[in-house]
Amino acid sequence: MASNKHSAQTPAQRDMRIHRIYTPQGLAVGTRLRLEPTASKHLTQVLRLKAGDPLVLFNGDGRDYAGVLCSAERASAQVQIDAVGEPEPVPALAITLALGISRGERMDYALQKAVELGVARVRPLFTERSVVRLRDERLQKRVQHWQGVIVAACEQSGRRRLPRLAGPEALLDWLPRAQPGGLLLDHRGAVPLPSLSPPADDRLTVLVGPEGGLAPAEREAALGQGFRAVRLGPRIMRTETAPLAALAAIQTLWGDFRA
Numbered sequence: 001m002a003s004n005k006h007s008a009q010t011p012a013q014r015d016m017r018i019h020r021i022y023t024p025q026g027l028a029v030g031t032r033l034r035l036e037p038t039a040s041k042h043l044t045q046v047l048r049l050k051a052g053d054p055l056v057l058f059n060g061d062g063r064d065y066a067g068v069l070c071s072a073e074r075a076s077a078q079v080q081i082d083a084v085g086e087p088e089p090v091p092a093l094a095i096t097l098a099l100g101i102s103r104g105e106r107m108d109y110a111l112q113k114a115v116e117l118g119v120a121r122v123r124p125l126f127t128e129r130s131v132v133r134l135r136d137e138r139l140q141k142r143v144q145h146w147q148g149v150i151v152a153a154c155e156q157s158g159r160r161r162l163p164r165l166a167g168p169e170a171l172l173d174w175l176p177r178a179q180p181g182g183l184l185l186d187h188r189g190a191v192p193l194p195s196l197s198p199p200a201d202d203r204l205t206v207l208v209g210p211e212g213g214l215a216p217a218e219r220e221a222a223l224g225q226g227f228r229a230v231r232l233g234p235r236i237m238r239t240e241t242a243p244l245a246a247l248a249a250i251q252t253l254w255g256d257f258r259a
Helices: 037-046 104-116 136-157 171-177 216-224 242-253
Strands: 020-022 032-034 054-058 065-071 078-084 094-100 121-126 183-185 203-208 228-231
Touching: 020 037, 020 136, 054 078, 094 104, 094 242, 104 121, 104 136, 104 242, 121 136, 121 171, 171 216, 183 216, 183 242, 203 242, 216 228
Parallel strands: 020 054, 094 121, 094 203, 183 203, 183 228
Antiparallel strands: 032 078, 054 065, 065 078
């Protein structure tokens, strides 16, 4: 990271683990802010940080902000921001993961690892074989939970821009608006992923079904909207494994892993 001129961390700070915390607030060098109760409790009760300890804040604007914990109150910790880092590079390929909604831990794992692998956008989809059925308040709580998973994955992985979590909707409602030229992960697909040409632009949508995959009618609808059925290899992968294998391969072929 770099400060307003040089580095956002002192040599002493670089020698120790610096915790990164997300806040939705505006951030600027030289300001002091009061963190939200949840973040404050995490810093003081979970991480056991004390006044004077260094930390890094980010709000999704693409930069890290280095600072010091000024007060370690349980519900209203305060941070002094001392320096700002360089902006996170724009990804070589903006990947949208359109993911059939699956059971709790499987969905959480897929989201967490997709963030670590550099996905730019996640679109949760209700499909015919989705086991999870959510409506109204339960759906809102689950979306909030998924957003928390994404934030935590950014904190851990060092991402400075938050991947966008789109609102969940039915697969057949979403398909007509999907980006043309997307990939449908399907072990029955005739085309292996490495044989494909790079995307024509800097965007790509990857569609993955839930447990049990897409129903035949859904698969045909996706193909009818221009998705290409691709396979990753000779094995059938679980719903939380397939998107991660695909994202890693895509990033290696055309994305950030080439750097």
